[in-house]
Amino acid sequence: MKCDRCENEATVHEWTKVGGEKHLCEQCASKAGLPVQSQTQITQLIAQNIASLLKPASEPASESPAAPGADATPAVTVCPSCGTALSQFRNSGLLGCPDCYAAFEGQLAPLIQRAHEGATHHTGKTPRSRSGGPGAPQVDVRAARALAAERVKKLDVLKKQIGEAVAAEHYERAAKLRDEVRRIETELASPDAGDMTT
């Protein structure tokens, strides 16, 4: 069935006693203010929690009750294990790897709480785990997190130095610094960062 307003397939349907039937695609339904099903649930949640997800790397994540050390460590915007950036999650609604939950815990916790009607902790089945206690993380998340935070900090410093070098017309030095920035950015963004298969 076609959408009443455009050529897309209609996936949202509304029946009213007075107005009859409406058949719209998700985009047109959102525009018309109709409730759209869970395909967009995550997108809506992200929009509602944009404040916590937009926290800059230099600010501590205040909504992170389970991470008391968060005040000392800057909030991470890139997962140290898989290189997924928080901005990528904002766009797709999908995280990159299990470690993203630890890396972005402060930013994700309010969103998860909202998505699950106020629930903050799992109860129910727990799996057998290879590394001792159930679900012990496979990499030292805290260490990896600190490392990534350090890299992000270093990027800021390097970028500042590039500006200074250019201003002082030290172009060779600026080029070297730029190469260093690129190297770190690639490390942070690579899906194989940390080689999780081994």
Place this chain on the structure above:
Amino acid sequence: MSELGTVFTSDQVRGGASWLRTDAGDSDVVVSSRVRLARNLAGLPFPKKASKVQKQHAMDLIRARLNRIKGLGAGDEIIGRLQWIDVHQTTQSDRTLMVERHLISKEHARGDDPRGVAISFPDEQVSIMVNEEDQIRLQVMRPGLQLASALRQADLIDSFLNGVVPRAGGAAGEAEMDRSPDWLNYAFSPRFGYLTACPTNVGTGMRVSVMMHLPALRLTGEIEKVRRATKDMSMAVRGYYGEGSDAAGDFFQISNQTTLGKPERVILHEFEREVLPYVVDYERKARLFMVQKRRTQTEDTVFRALGTLRYARRITPEEALPLLSQVRLGILAGLVTDVKVSTVNQLVLLVQPHHLQRLLDREMDQDARREARAELMREWLKPDASASA
């Protein structure tokens, strides 16, 4: 073997799907039940982020473990061997056919990176997608309202994959650790539970859903109340083909929205005892109302639908589905007596383009399909053939 694909034969398609049987509880309203668990392996990125090599690696690990399933469980619920299908290597026709049969999702049918599905043939009630949004999407389907049975089986398979197996010679429910080293180490956090690519699935990773046939609520305009009520109870109402799909032919899928904070059994209990009975009851009352208070109007709708299906010479799925829905209502309301509900249930599957082509074992253009579909309706709904299937 058909050139269209090798996963299904024409006979298999003709035989229908066992989860559409009509001998189970409440099957007048609840067509089928489904429990789905989402799982990922620790130490590997989720499929969307994984490289081809990582996807293949995850798939090899999962497949090796799946391969060891044989005769798991007991009695009617025993799970025999699962058949593995490399989805990325199957024909487009096979993939779409599996989507139409609810064995894989539309998303899983797309793309050529390593991806697969393990299916319990011949009943097709268990299907385990590998490398969908999560590495493992395990689903168990049942005819009628049988969520507890579906959860039992899903739980058993899940535990087996995770290296927890029923104790040999032990009582039901007794388990022990599997000594063989190939069990799967799941990604899990004590706080967020089973970790999934999308945070809306964390916790139990469990989605319970039922496919309901609600023609009377739709015809009386009450369906919007159900939508609102279920939404208030954090349930999602979706179409026949799941997320983002059309509520074709008044078949609605209702499922839980939240997966974190409650144990599996509690989620299931609330869904089954506190939500569904009201919807089932509401639909039955609406059917009664239609037959008692608006009899002629209802008969008119039902018999026009049956007439069209019995005599049309060309028909699209979009036209056929609502008509089949009205005929199904007519049978259950006692107005139509020479057609079986099971026949209608199977026709709902068979009207879909790839089912039709596989049934007749030939590729057809749209016009040819419309004619073939109309012929199929005439053959299966013949006035004197009450039990054609």
